[in-house]
Amino acid sequence: AQPVELVAGQPELLVKKLKHEQVKISLNPPYLAGQSVVLWQETPTRLRVIEITDDHRRIGQVLGSDGIEVPLSAREQVLEALGAVSSLVMVHSDIGGVVGEGEAVAADPQPRVHLLPEGAGLRVEILVRPFGNAGPYFPPGTGGKALFTEVEGKRLHTERDLKGEKKLAQHLADACAVLAQTDSEQDFAWQLEEPESCLELLLQLQSLPEHALIEWPQGERFKLAGQAGLKQLSVKVRAARDWFSLSGEIRLDSGQVLNMQRLLELMGNGESRFIQLDDGHFLALTDAFRKRLADLNALAESHGKERRIHALAAPLLEELAEEAGEFVSDQAWRERIARLRSAETLQPVLPGNLQAELRDYQIEGYNWLARLAHWGVGACLADDMGLGKTLQALALMLSRAPEGPSLVIAPTSVCLNWHSETVRFAPTLKVNVLGAGDRQKQIEALGPMDLLICSYALLQQSSVAELLSGIAFRTIVLDEAQAIKNMTTKRSQSAMNLQGEFKLITTGTPVENHLGELWNLFRFINPGLLGSLESFNRRFAGPIERGEKDARQSLKRLVQAFVLRRLKSQVLDELPSRTEITLTVELSEQERAFYEALRRQAMAELERSDAKAGGEKHLQVLVAIMKLRRACCHSSLATPGISLPSSKLALFGETLEELLVNRHKALVFSQFIDHLGLIRAYLDDKGISYQYLDGQTPAAERKKRVDAFQAGQGDVFLISLKAGGVGLNLTAADYVIHMDPWWNPAVEDQASDRAHRMGQMRPVTIYRLVAKDTIEEKIVALHRHKRDLADSVLSGSDSGGKISTDELLRLIREA
Template sequence: MMVWWGPADPAEAARRRGLPEGRPSRLKMAVPDADQMTITRHPVRLVPLSQALPALWELAVGNQSSDSLRAWRVATRITLSTRDPEQLRQLAEVMPPAAHPIVTDTDEVWTPESLLAAFVSAVHQVSAASSPTPRRLRESKNQLARNTAVVATLRPYQRHGVAWLRRVAEQHCGGILADDMGLGKTLQAIALLAERRPALPHLVVCPTSVLGNWARELHRFAPDLPVVRHHGPDRAIRIEDAGFTPGSVVITSYTLMLRDIDLLAQQDWDVVILDEAQQIKNHTSQTARAARALPAQVRLALTGTPVENRLSELWSIMDFANPGILGNHRRFSKRFSEPIEMRRDTRAAERLRNIVEPFLLRRMKSEVATDLPAKQESIVACTLTTEQAQLYRAAVKQAMDAGFGAGFERHGRILKLLTQLKQICNHPAQFLKQTQPLPQRSGKLTRATEMLAEALDEGSQSLVFTQYRAMGELLAEHLASELDLPRVPFLHGGVRQADRDRMVERFQTEGTPIMIVSLKAGGTGLNLTAATNVVHYDRWWNPAVEDQATDRAHRIGQDKPVDVYKLVTGGTLEERIADLLERKRSIAEAITGTGEEWISRMDDAQLRSLIVLSEDVVAE
C-alpha cells in the first residue's frame, strides 16, 4: 500500500485520474516473490485518512491485512516530524513488504525508503500550499513597516521589505530577499534583527570579504545589538566559551561555518542569515549541507542573484530557507529544471513562480530606486598587438591540432584553452608568467591606461576589476608607473581582513584615485560608491557576476552618474562571447547568466568559429 497526496479536494482529483472512491482501480506494482521480483497490476481503492491526516488519502492495495494497514498509518504519522535518513530507514523496515509502486514515467521502482522520503517531502509541500502562510506573505509585500528599530531613514521599498521580513519571521518559515544589488538588503535584515527580543542569538554567515562591513553596519544602524565575531585563530572552539548570548548577532564566514559546523550546530539560533547566499547554490557541496544543518527559528537568504546559471541553484537556496517546499532535488529537476531550461516551458515556469513567489522578495533598481543616478554601460573594443596575435594563433592551432577528446578530458582541455586565450588578450606577460616589460605589448592595457588617465585628469575615482590575481598585480605596478601614482591598491583574496577594511576606507574617504579589485574577492558585499568609473578589464562571461561587481559603485549612496566600461579584444573569442552574453540571461530572468561551462558543450565546428582569430584586427 502507499499514500496518495494531492490538492484541497483529493477525492475529486482522484476521480479525474480514474480512481473513484470506494471502487477498485489498478496500480502497477513490483511484487517480491521467493526468487524474483515480478511486475503486476494490483487492484487498489482510495481510503481517506480523515482521522490522522485529512489532506491525505491512502491507496489500499489488494487485500492487505489490518495489521499492515495499521503499521503503515503509524509510519506515515511518525515520518511527518523527521527528515533524518536513518529514522526513515528504520521506519522502512517495518513497512509492509508486499509490493512497491512503480513510477509510470520512469519505470523506477520505489523502495520503502524512497517512498517514505518522497512522502515526507510531499507532506511539507501540501502543508505549505494549504496553509494561510503564502497568502499572508503576499499581502505583507504591499504593507509598510511604519516604525523600525534601526537608526536610519528607510526608503519606501525598504519598509515594504521589512514588513515582509516581519511576516516571514511571524510565520516561523524562511525567505529569500533577492533585491537587486545595492538596494540595501543588509539594512533591511538588520531592521528585523534589531526589533526582535529573542531568548536565542542570531547568526549571520557571509563571505570573508564582508565580515567587517556587517560589523560596521550593525554598529551604525543597530548600536544596541551585541556583535560577536566568530572569526580568526582565537575564536571559541567550545560552545560554553563562545559567548553566543540571547539577542546577540554572531558573524562568521562560510569557510568557518563549514569548519566549525559541529560547534555552530549545537546552538539553537533565532534568525540565521546567509548573506550572498549564492555561496550555497551547489546543493551537493559541503557548504550547502552545513548551512542546512543549522537549527533556526527563521532562515533568511540574501542574494542579488538567486539564479546565476541553473535553476538547481534556486532549489538549493530555497531548500535552506524552507526545507521541502520544492520537493526533493530529483523531482524538482523533472518538474521544473528540465522543462524550463531545455524546452522553455512557460507553464512550468509559471507553476514554479507561484510556489516560490510568497517566499521570495525581489525588487529591481529600475522599479524602486528611481532616485539612483544613471548607469551608462559601454563596450570598449581593444586591438591586439602583433605579439598577442602570434601567441593567440599558436594557442588555437596547438589545441585544434591536438584535438579536444571527449567527456571530462574534452571539458578540461576546452577550459584550459579558454583561460590561455583570455590571458593572451589581457597581456602576453600574464600568459608567459613574466613581470616586465609591460608597455606597448597589449592593446587592452594601452587602452585601459588611456581611459584611467582621462579619469584621473577629471578628478574621478575608478575601480578596475580583473578575475586574475597575476593580472591585478601587473596592473597595479604598471598604472602606478605610467600615471605617476605612489601606489595603486589591489584588493584580492590574499589581503588580510584588517588591511582590506583600511583599503576600502581610504578609497571611500581619502580619494584614492584607482583601486584594482579581484572579481571574486570584491565582487560582492563591498560599498565603493566613491567610484564613478568602473572598468572590467577582463570578462567573467557571467552577466550576474559582472553586475554584482559593477554594483559595488552603482548602489544606494551614489550621487553621481556611473560609467561602466567592459574591455573586449576585437576579433577574438572575447568579442564573440560578448555578443552571446545577453542570450544567457533568459533562464534566470524567467524565474526571478552563465559562466564558461556552456562553451565546453560546443562541438568542434562551433568552437572553432568562436575562437579563431579574425585577421583584420591586429594593431599595426
C-alpha cells in the first residue's frame, strides 16, 4: 500500500467554446444524484474528496449528464450565471471574463516532475500547478484557460497560457535524454523499468540550467550524492618490490571523502556508472572516470587496504596520472617511466654483421624487440607463420651477443634449421646444437658470441635443465613456444627456471585452445604481470569466456605492449593467394553401416560406464571419438582385420592424379602414422615418387628429405601433422592436403604454412578431406569457434574455451 494525499475539493464546471459560435457547459463528475461524497483522482497519489450538497445536485439536474449548449452571444448571461455558482464549484472557462468574486493571481506554468516508485523503477509524470504551491494539479495544457476555484479558503482566479505550459513541459522532456528515448504511455507520462534509467533521469534533471521542480509524493526512492569526475580523484603510487601500491581518495562537492579502495569494491564488475554508497545514496561517475576505475579494477589486485599493479603494467597508469586531480608518485615510479621513455625514443641499429636484407616489417619487428630489451621486459613475437620470426630473432641475438651467450629452445624438427639459418645469416655467432657428448662442458664453456640450440625434448631431462638453469644468458628464445603452454609439463617447469636478461618467445599461435595458455607463456617472459593463475581465471579467462567485453579489452591492454602480431595479409602484398577447399567424402553403404555400428557401440559402452565425470570419463569419450575418426579414414584403422574399400583414399587418389597431371606438387598431412602407411602403399602401387617424414625420422634425415623435396626429388611429401607441422620450409609444393581434420585449426594452419610462406611464388590451395555426416564434420564445425581464439586478446574478437566431456558426448551422439 502506498500513501495517498486526500484534499477537499469541489466539482468542476467546464465552460468550453465550441465551433459554430456555441458554448458547452457541463459538470464533472456529471451525475451527482444520490451521492453524498465523490472521490476524484487528481494525480496517482492525490485524491480530491468532494462533498456533494443539494446545490450541486440541482446544478447537475439542470446540466444533465451530457451538459448543455448555449450560443456564444449569450456570453454575458453565462458569466452572470457562473458567478452565481462560482463559490460552489471550480470553474474552467474558455470564454474569458470574470466569474464571481475572488483575487486574481498570475498563473504558474512551471513543470513539476512527479516521481512515483513502481516496481524496480519509477513512473514519471510532468504536471503543472497553476496556483503555485497550493491548489490542484493538471497535465500541461489541459483544463480551462481561465480557472476559478477556492485555494486554502480563498477564492482565486487565474488566466493560464495553455500552449506555453505544453511548450515548457515538452522542452523539459526533450532536455532529458532518458525521457526522449522512452515511449510515453500518455501525454507527459512515462514508465521507467530499470533503476539505471531512473538514476540517469535524476542526474539529467539536476543538470538542467533551470532546475525542474521534482516531487516525490510517495517518498524518495533514489537519492543522488552528486557526480564525480577524475579531477576529484587524488592518487598516491609507491614502489613495493616488483609492484606499485596504489591508494587514493575522492572528495565530493558535499565535502564527503571516499576511499578509492572502497569505491572500487562498491563498483565491483558492474557496468553501471552509478555506485550505491554505504549510506544508500548513489554516486554518479562520469564515463571517463568509470572507465579508469574499471581499468584499475581489472589491472590492479587487492592487497590489504590498497591496490597493487605489476611494475610492467605501470604505463597503463600514465593516463590516470595525467587526468587525476592529484597524482603523487615516488622516485621508483619516476625512474620506471623514465626508462620506458628512453626505450620508446631508442633508435636501434641493425648489426652490421647480419648477412640478410630485412623487409620493412622485419626491421620494425627488430626495432620493437630491441626497445623491449632496453626497457628490460620480455616479448612475444606472434607473427603469422612464414613471416620470418627466426630471422628477426637472430638479428636481435646478434646485436646482444657481445655481452653474453644466447640460448634457443626449439622443437627437435627445427633445431637443424636454426643451425643452418644462423650459419647463413649470422656467421659471426658461434653456434652449437646441444646433443651427445660432454653436455656439462659444452654448457659451462658458453660465453659472448655463443649461441646454444637445445630441443624441448632435451630440456625435459633433469640433468640438462639443471645445467642450463645455472647459466645467466644474455638472450633466451623459445621457438614455437606453444610447446610450453601447459604449465604442468616438465618442459614448462624447466623453461621457467632458465635465467635470461631478455626472454623472447616466438609463436604463430600464442593461444591454441584456451586463455590459460597465454598466462603460462607470459609467466615465462614477464612473470607476475598476469597475476596468479587463480587470479587470471577470475579476472580475465572466466569473464572473457562468458562474453564480457570489458574483461577482454582489459587483458588486451595489459598484454598488447609485449605482443607483436602481424598477419601475412597485412605485410606481404606480394605473397600469392591461398585458397581453402573442403572436399566432402561420401562414404559407401558398407562404410556407413560400419561407422554407425561403431558409433552405437561407443554410446552404449559410455552409457554403461560408471566412471565419474571428469578425467577418466573424459578420456573414455576421447578414445571413442578417436576410433570413429580413424574409421572415417579407413575401416582397418578402427578394426584391424576389416578392410573395406576406402572412399577417402579413393577421393585422395582422384584429386592427386589431377594435380600431378598438371605438374603440381603436394604436401599430405595426417595425424595417424598408420594412415600415412596406407597412403604410402597406394603411392608405391601407382609408382608416384614421394618423401616421407614422421616423429621417428632422425633430425639429420629430416633435413636431408626436406632439401631433397625442395630440389625436386618427389611429387608428394607425406608428413605426420605433429612432427612436420612446424619449422619446415616446403615451398616447392603448391598444394596441401589434410587427410583428417584435427581438433585445432591453428595446428592445421601451421602445417599449411609450410608451403604458403616467403619464397612461395605460386598460389597455394589447401584441401581438407571430410567424411560426410560423421564426427569429422562436427570437428570442422568446432573450428570456427577456435580459429579466432588468439585474436580474442590480440585483435579483440570473441573467444572460446576447453571442450567439456558433455560436449564431446554430444558430438558422438549427433555424429
